[in-house]
Amino acid sequence: MLIKLTGGTVYDPANGIDGQVRNLFIRDGRIVHSLNGATPDQEYDLRGKVVMAGAIDMHTHIGGGKVTIARNLLPEDHRADPEPRRGLMRAGCGHAAPSTLTTGYRYAEMGYTAGFEPAVLPINARQAHMEMADVPLLDVGGYVMLGSDDFFLRLLSAGSDQKLINDYVAWTIRSAKAIGIKVVNPGGISAFKFNQRMLDLDEKHVYYGVTPRQILKSLARAVHELGVPHPLHVHGCNLGVPGNVETTLNTISGIEGLPMHLTHIQFHSYGVEGDRKFSSGAARIAEAINANKNITIDVGQILFGQTVTASGDSMRQHANAGHAHPDKWVCMDIECDAGCGVVPFKYRDKNFVNALQWCIGLETFLLIDDPWRVFLTTDHPNGAPFTTYPHLIRLLMDKSFRNDMLATINPEAAALSTLGSIDREYSLYEIAIMTRAGAARLLGLTDRGHLGAGAAADITVYTDQADKEKMFTRPDYVFKDGELVVRNGEVVKVVWGNLHTVQPEFDNGIEARLRDYFDRYHTMKLDNFVINDWEIEGDGRSKILVHPCHQGTRS
């Protein structure tokens, strides 16, 4: 199949193309330099249209136990947002925690072609993969959660060799078919079960005697030494606690130059100034990030309305459970190895704290200079459902719209924020970096997020409009691996995405030790823990893509 996309205005930051008119050629799902004189089977006239690679959401909770729990907890979320069968699309429902099919359709209709689930518990990875495999039109991948699991904490507290920890980390990534490692409230999920209700960066876990700082360093080093492209994905300590900006700054300096990704940093940027002892720490965070090139972040912007927060951080979710709206929540242990907390939440624009959270997220976006190191997320569904992305893009690209919105929120919060005095507006090029090129580079996806020859033909075509929310809500065309899947914001073909993974090398000696550990302590045998290729690919829908690790070559 040969396709020609004629005369579009291309934004392809990975190849330094900023709004140039170009023709694009697709041969069998891949972008090529030219068709070598062959006649294209299809040609699309894209004159006057904006062409970007398919967008990548690098942190979105679309699979795994907590999403299922959120769905079970909130039948009203489904009743209030039914999605009847329409054309090729099967029925679904859900606003904050949509069903798998609806998730895929809605992402595709916004021009997204990949989404990464950031909290895959190793022991529940199979279920997460099954669920993600049921999301149509979207490439997926998962970061597997370590740092509060007993085996790792035992290794660390016994002062084990880093080599052994590396082997364990690599073995876990491979057997759970993940693309990275995430750590959630390092050690805190475990500490919660030992009756600690708080665990600061340098506070010892009462049983294992290790601190979050040690855990972060050990895991960040493991990920780095194994050559996994995506740096350690960190949901830090003290989420949502006023004053946690200090913890976050200590976390940044404490990692000592190792690559680290701080996720939903908005929830970790709170100061204690002012009458209400709650203030924005965004300026200090942005300054630290501008100065430390090893750090990347995604924002976790909140947007007003009803949503549900779903996290592995049972310690912090338990602390926030009193704010649940509607008034019901779940906090639970998972297989003695991790935790989970689901708290429905309504962000209100007239509420001081919520309004300031909104400002802090936007300040973070606007004060960090390098768009290659900041990513556009709402931590779906924790800050807002992913369907709010076009609105968020407009807030970033349109200063007067932003100031109009600022005028409607809690005036006390608005007065405390510097947001009104920030003039920056994101350009289309910068949006393309944040949502495409940067995300692909961060994850080590060499053939995604750009439009150069050899890239997979995941392409989104928009009509440039003054109202960026409208523009990004409804792309004209979306191609997934070279197939036209969305036309004028409507799904016209349903295809299934790929699973992105990495397979770092390790010494197989770890398996004997793990086998013994599984036999003694776990609810399943080691052989059942490891996910096989056929479990993903067996139904002929998803393909596993393995991205290279660069062991020892990175400095």
Next chain:
Amino acid sequence: MTALSFTLKSPLRQRLDASPLVPDRLLGKSPKEIATLDLQYGNRRIAAADLFDIAGDDAESVRISGSPKLDFAGRGMTRGSLIIDGDAGAYVGMHMKGGRLCVSGSAGLYAACELKGGIVEICGNAGDLLGSALPGNKKGMSEGVVIVRGDAGDRVGDHMRRGSILIEGNAGMYLGARMTAGTIAVRGRIGACAGYAMKRGTLLVYGSPVSIGATFNDCGLHTLGFLPLLLKGYQGLNTCFSETRACRSRVRRLVGDLSVQGKGEILLVA
């Protein structure tokens, strides 16, 4: 003007969502528009005239022939009257805010669930979860009156917030479970676990004797001054609860459920 009536041409073969057939949504529509109203019938859509013979012209007063498959009748209605001639399916009167809804037969599950106002009368029996909250919701019926001439099923008034449920027959298990407030009166017998986890509210029970949970505290026999006043409020509704004898009764007061807030009461009429 005669009532706008929808008479089934043949018995329903699938579940029908009858929620568009309420005065609010029929007023101001021409006969042709009403005939072509799109209804959800099983897994497909169907025009109203394909299922019903439609006659009459007064959309303030609607009659529908009954069927146990007729769901959501009177959903969200705010005015006028709706009469179901025969049985109704599930969710009859759900989210209703005003007006009068009468089922001449029996109603299925979740009748009058999350009722917000108006009067619902069921001449036959009512199924489980009468006047309760939808699954997962925290607030059941919050205003209005429900009258059941026959028996009601289990979990009547689950999560009920305000309003009155008057049952002239018997009621099943878990009567008034998780109630926050409101009044449920039962003329006949009640099942086990009445008032389970109720915080506030009143269960007025005439049938005797009943088993009461251990988390209810017996406060003895009383002549409560407020009781005649409460029952007087139900005069005009044409129920057995406004008879003179009922108003003069002494009651045994049991307070609970002490496993939660414990400000509710079960009044057993002596």
